[in-house]
Amino acid sequence: MQPTVLEQIGKRKEDNVVYTVTANCQDCYRCVRFCPVKAIKVSGGQACIEDDLCIKCGTCVRECPQNAKTIRSSTEEVKALLASGRKVAVSVAPSFAAVFDGWRTTRIPSALRRLGFEYVSETAEGAKLITEESFRSTTGGNICTACPAVVNYIEKYRPEHLDSMIPIVSPMVAHGRALKKRLGAEWAVVFVGPCAAKKQEALRPEHQDAIDAVLTFTELLDWLEQETIDLSTCTESDFESYGVLDEARLFPLQGGMLKTGGISCDGTEADVIHVSGAEDVMELLRCRHGNGSS
Ligand code: SF4
Ligand code: SF4
CATH class of the missing domain: 3.30.70.20 (Alpha-Beta Plaits)
Structure with a gap:
């Protein structure tokens, strides 16, 4: 083998x-x-x-x-993937706009192509896919599973909420699978995003078909520096993304999933709760145990 x-x-x-x-x-x-x-x-x-x-x-x-x-760094792993001769696509999490703000936003696709990625796409596509699917199947649960740290927490500490998790993969996994379907199973897909938990999520046995490696934005910044790729010398260019993604780019913000689904929500509704941060998530799960709403 x-x-x-x-x-x-x-x-x-x-x-x-x-x-x-x-x-x-x-x-x-x-x-x-x-x-x-x-x-x-x-x-x-x-x-x-x-x-x-x-x-x-x-x-x-x-x-x-x-x-x-x-x-754990994955930069060497991604370099080895690119050097292996396989075609490699990259899926960039929507929060990239907070890291590479202003004029840098439009230079990132070119910088990623200079690193060797042949197809440069936005994970917002996956956010759109899972939002549509989640709204179709709300009877299957009501806790969004886009954050792997929340999934880990429920699995390890609050298993009484397992049945409340929406049985749909995260935007990262959905996008990885969509890209391999679109481009061909021989392509590898690297995800670039903000957090450690995505690395562990990609390694789960049930996600092995979706994502081949995960880089954090910090790793990407370091790699660009190592290669002396200065964003100011990169041309402006577009991601190779399908469809209109304006709202889906807001997915990582509080309430972003609803916005992605075209639902206007100011956070005052009693039946929809947005929380972020470990302490608030833990508190919410403590409170909601037994009353079944989220
Ligand atoms: S925060 Fe933890 S790992 Fe960091 S220096 Fe202190 S004890 Fe060590
Ligand atoms: S702070 Fe988070 S990442 Fe660090 S040991 Fe605790 S659970 Fe793990």
Whole structure:
């Protein structure tokens, strides 16, 4: 059997997506205090992540003052994929506009083509697909499953809500599958997005057919710098996306799924609740247990 790209570069699928660079850790235990699910334990004086308990929310990475809590890098994996001769498409999460704002927004497609991606597309396409499908099948649940950290939290800590999760994949997975259907199964798809949890979501056995690797925006920025690709020298160009995506580009914002579905909602409705952040999600799930609305 052919070695996978991960095997070629000496990484294993089960390697933790979020881990500790022990040499950088100053044992301040800030990460222990901020982890929303208490997945970091002090062992031998060091703050270690217990992977079985971790929901990959990335809070410890953000809070660690020493950059000791780290998201596993996938840049070498993606470079190996591009070097393998396979055609590679990239799916860019809509939140890219917050990272590459203003004039940079229109240069990103060209910069990604310069890195070697042959098809440059927006994950907003997947957001549109899953929103339409979710609205068709609301009897199957009422908790949106677009965020893998929320899915991890429910699976690990609040299984009483499992039946309330809308049984539809995330925009990333839907888009990966749509791209492979459109371009051909021989194409690889790399997702670029904001968070660690997407790396773990892509590795789940049921998603292996959709996404071949995941980069964070930080990894993309570092890679562009390594290659000395300056966005100001990239031409303006468009993504190769299908359909009108204006509303779907708002999907990552609070209430964005409703906007994507063409539903105007100001957040005051009693039967629709938007929350973001681990603490608020946890609080909501504590409150809603037993009353069945979301
Ligand atoms: S916050 Fe960072 S430096 Fe402090 S204990 Fe955690 S990993 Fe170590
Ligand atoms: S990623 Fe989130 S859940 Fe995992 S150890 Fe860090 S703070 Fe805790």
